[in-house]
Amino acid sequence: MTIRKILVRTPVWLLLLSMSVLLLFPIVVALLGSFKTNLELTTGATLFPAEWQFKNYVQAWNQADFSAFTFNSMFVAVFVTVGTLLVASMAAYAVDRVAFKGKKLFILLQSFTLFISIGAVVLRPQFDLMVSIGLQKSLWGVIIILISAHATAFFMVVGFFRGIPRELDEAALIDGCNFYSIFWRIILPLLRPALAVVALFTFRGAWNEYILPLVFSLTRPDLQTLPVGLASLRYGAGAAVENQLMLAGACISILPLLLVYIFANRSFMQVTAGSVKG
Amino acid sequence: MRNNRIGAYLFSFPSLFLTLVFGIYPIIWALRYMFFDYQGFGTPRFIGLDNFARVARDTEFWHSVWNTFIYAGGKLVITLPLSLILAVILNQKLRGRHLFRAIFFMPTIFSASVMAIVFYIVFNSYNGILNQYLMKLNIVSAPIDWLGASFAMLTTIIIAAWGAIGNYMLLFLAGLQSIPDDIYEAASLDGVNPVQRLWYITIPMLGPVLQMIIMLAITVSLKGYESIMVLTEGGPFGKTEVMYLYLYKLFFPLTTTGTSVQNIGYGSAVGFTTAVIVGLVTWIYFWVSKKLNSIY
Numbered sequence: 001m002t003i004r005k006i007l008v009r010t011p012v013w014l015l016l017l018s019m020s021v022l023l024l025f026p027i028v029v030a031l032l033g034s035f036k037t038n039l040e041l042t043t044g045a046t047l048f049p050a051e052w053q054f055k056n057y058v059q060a061w062n063q064a065d066f067s068a069f070t071f072n073s074m075f076v077a078v079f080v081t082v083g084t085l086l087v088a089s090m091a092a093y094a095v096d097r098v099a100f101k102g103k104k105l106f107i108l109l110q111s112f113t114l115f116i117s118i119g120a121v122v123l124r125p126q127f128d129l130m131v132s133i134g135l136q137k138s139l140w141g142v143i144i145i146l147i148s149a150h151a152t153a154f155f156m157v158v159g160f161f162r163g164i165p166r167e168l169d170e171a172a173l174i175d176g177c178n179f180y181s182i183f184w185r186i187i188l189p190l191l192r193p194a195l196a197v198v199a200l201f202t203f204r205g206a207w208n209e210y211i212l213p214l215v216f217s218l219t220r221p222d223l224q225t226l227p228v229g230l231a232s233l234r235y236g237a238g239a240a241v242e243n244q245l246m247l248a249g250a251c252i253s254i255l256p257l258l259l260v261y262i263f264a265n266r267s268f269m270q271v272t273a274g275s276v277k278g
Numbered sequence: 279m280r281n282n283r284i285g286a287y288l289f290s291f292p293s294l295f296l297t298l299v300f301g302i303y304p305i306i307w308a309l310r311y312m313f314f315d316y317q318g319f320g321t322p323r324f325i326g327l328d329n330f331a332r333v334a335r336d337t338e339f340w341h342s343v344w345n346t347f348i349y350a351g352g353k354l355v356i357t358l359p360l361s362l363i364l365a366v367i368l369n370q371k372l373r374g375r376h377l378f379r380a381i382f383f384m385p386t387i388f389s390a391s392v393m394a395i396v397f398y399i400v401f402n403s404y405n406g407i408l409n410q411y412l413m414k415l416n417i418v419s420a421p422i423d424w425l426g427a428s429f430a431m432l433t434t435i436i437i438a439a440w441g442a443i444g445n446y447m448l449l450f451l452a453g454l455q456s457i458p459d460d461i462y463e464a465a466s467l468d469g470v471n472p473v474q475r476l477w478y479i480t481i482p483m484l485g486p487v488l489q490m491i492i493m494l495a496i497t498v499s500l501k502g503y504e505s506i507m508v509l510t511e512g513g514p515f516g517k518t519e520v521m522y523l524y525l526y527k528l529f530f531p532l533t534t535t536g537t538s539v540q541n542i543g544y545g546s547a548v549g550f551t552t553a554v555i556v557g558l559v560t561w562i563y564f565w566v567s568k569k570l571n572s573i574y
Binding site for chain 1: 300385396525
């Protein structure tokens with residue numbers, strides 16, 4: 001019995017360990033590589049840096065403009081998260097708690113936007129719309145368009161609403177609350193843990209977004225976010241490719257998410273798992 | 279309260295307004311321009327179905343469609359079996375399973391474009407980190423041209439699988455948790471081995487969840503192009519050009535490779551065609567898997 005158990009267990013552990021190594025390899029390469037010199041990166045074949053080059057980060061932050069990229073990314077991600085939470089939870093409140101005409105159509109519309117994709121085509125009319133209201137020259141255009149893609153967040157919040165009993169609304173109504181104060185004083189505080197999960201999901205999406213900020217910053221390099229600024233180093237005009245700066249830049253984008261993930265990985269995973277149970 | 283219609287309309291208005299303006303209007307916009315000859319300046323000229331005739335003749339486009347199928351197919355062949363096996367293993371009461379779940383899911387939280395930069399440094403043909411290790415360990419004698427014409431597609435598939443395995447593992451795990459334990463207990467009394475258990479119990483019991491996960495995987499992998507755009511821009515020689523990247527270039531020509539010209543009317547027609555292709559593939563999958571289900 002024990003020999004059989006070992007025979008079954010060994011390949012299982014080998015698989016788990018080799019998958020861990022493969023999946024962690026690029027992240028470890030980025031983290032450790034960001035402290036190496038360019039020469040070490042291109043010829044070294046070592047895991048750890050010979051001498052920890054903290055100046056890579058100083059250089060990326062100051063000379064390669066990563067301070068501006070980080071500020072732009074943070075600006076976009078924070079406002080998209082706040083906006084999405086507000087828009088999605090308000091709509092979810094109306095849909096879950098009130099019977100109104102056109103409700104079915106509204107839900108249909110939201111699921112339609114989830115499933116139909118014509119790719120980059122939509123970027124052009126979206127950009128033109130922003131030109132017509134003069135927002136193409138700021139990150140607000142990017143923020144508003146990202147908030148408009150809130151269907152996933154909407155369905156997540158609707159799911160969480162099911163956990164809040166309607167009796168609470170009615171009790172609050174008797175105590176003198178109205179439709180609006182019930183939302184602010186009863187629903188939102190109760191939804192807080194659930195909204196934190198949605199916020200995490202939305203923040204990650206906006207922080208990692210590449211195509212939309214790329215299109216908005218094509219003629220305005222000062223609007224570049226971290227992924228856009230970093231990718232532009234890949235095809236940097238004329239300049240020698242400086243791998244250590246690219247890795248330091250990548251780590252500036254990766255590290256905040258990694259830190260949050262270490263403490264809240266259950267919340268991250270809850271979002272994905274929830275989409276199956278539906 | 280229960281029928282505060284005004285409140286309900288007020289609260290759903292921001293969502294409705296944003297969805298209509300930035301979600302629906304662009305689609306209608308494209309549905310109109312696909313019948314026009316329009317390069318982004320001057321007056322659009324109505325040309326009927328000419329754009330679609332051009333799509334049919336556009337070998338570069340159909341080549342990118344073919345590449346998309348290779349890319350998506352390769353990604354699914356690697357990702358789905360691996361993530362299912364990992365999910366089955368980590369669904370057992372195994373020491374450290376939460377840690378392994380967290381490790382396997384970690385790649386999915388990072389930006390595809392940022393990781394594409396890291397992978398560029400890893401897979402770089404001339405002095406990439408992977409080649410350094412392979413040569414140091416004497417596995418290869420000369421550097422492998424990972425981003426060259428013969429390996430670039432494989433490399434992009436590996437990168438896509440790297441970013442997706444954890445996600446599908448978690449989806450499978452959620453599905454597995456709905457299979458009752460007593461079935462497995464009964465099976466172990468009957469002396470079923472792990473492979474039989476996976477094939478005859480787990481996969482059939484996953485049923486509709488499995489079907490849904492595969493459908494999601496198909497549509498997501500047909501649409502992906504971000505990391506390819508950063509890593510190879512579709513090159514070399516269009517070897518990694520997928521259809522959504524080809525579409526992007528029709529609207530926003532890439533300055534570095536600079537082969538395509540902005541063409542809005544034609545691009546809209548291509549966009550419509552790609553959406554139809556994705557819809558068709560999804561529908562065929564749905565139809566086939568239904569047939570297979572009824573055979574069971």
